[in-house]
Structure formats: C-alpha cells, structure tokens
Amino acid sequence: MTTQTVKSTLSATKIVSLAFAAILGVAIISVTGHVQAGALHDAAHDVRHATGFPCH
Numbered sequence: 538m539t540t541q542t543v544k545s546t547l548s549a550t551k552i553v554s555l556a557f558a559a560i561l562g563v564a565i566i567s568v569t570g571h572v573q574a575g576a577l578h579d580a581a582h583d584v585r586h587a588t589g590f591p592c593h
Contacts, residue, residue, distance in 0.1 A: 569577060585591075
C-alpha cells in the first residue's frame with residue numbers, strides 16, 4: 538500500500554463514521570421526539586434499576 542492509498546482509506550473511514558454518527562443522532566432525536574414523555578421516563582427508570590443506580 539502506498540501512503541496515498543492509506544490516507545485515502547482513512548479519509549473514507551472518517552467520512553463513513555461521521556455519516557453513521559449523524560444518521561444515528563437524527564434517528565435518536567426523531568424517535569424520542571415522537572414518544573410519549575411517560576414512556577421515556579419509564580424506560581430510563583427501568584435502566585436505572587437494572588444498573589443498580591439509585592433513583593428514588
């Protein structure tokens with residue numbers, strides 16, 4: 538592999554990583570924006586109990 542090929546591959550990897558992070562972020566914001574507030578609270582509450590984090 539040449540230096541140019543390695544730089545090109547790393548650049549492509551960064552672009553794919555950034556695109557995936559952006560898509561994941563938009564998906565999370567979209568899903569949480571359409572879910573009832575009570576459902577989000579219940580999900581967070583259950584996770585807190587499952588990890589042993591005190592929430593009361």
